[in-house]
Amino acid sequence: MSQPSRLRGFLAGLSIAIFGAVLAYLLVGEHRVHVLGYLPFLFLLACPLMHLTHGHGGHGHHGAHSQQPQNEPAHQHRGQGGLDAQQ
Numbered sequence: 001m002s003q004p005s006r007l008r009g010f011l012a013g014l015s016i017a018i019f020g021a022v023l024a025y026l027l028v029g030e031h032r033v034h035v036l037g038y039l040p041f042l043f044l045l046a047c048p049l050m051h052l053t054h055g056h057g058g059h060g061h062h063g064a065h066s067q068q069p070q071n072e073p074a075h076q077h078r079g080q081g082g083l084d085a086q087q
Contacts, residue, residue, distance in 0.1 A: 028035075
């Protein structure tokens with residue numbers, strides 16, 4: 001690739017980036033009032049969407065009682081009974 005075409009490509013990309021930044025600035029400046037008016041509703045909408053998309057796999061304690069052997073207690077904490085209190 002020759003030097004002038006590389007420079008031309010760089011300048012084209014730079015001009016597109018500057019145009020996009022100016023456009024975003026003007027859109028945010030002009031429509032900030034509209035966006036801020038809908039912001040509480042967007043937060044309320046985000047709650048059920050987060051519950052739907054994040055699932056329940058990361059809690060770790062759901063279903064733990066069914067996986068324990070019958071002769072072993074489900075939860076053991078030091079100093080609250082269990083094997084430590086018997087010794």
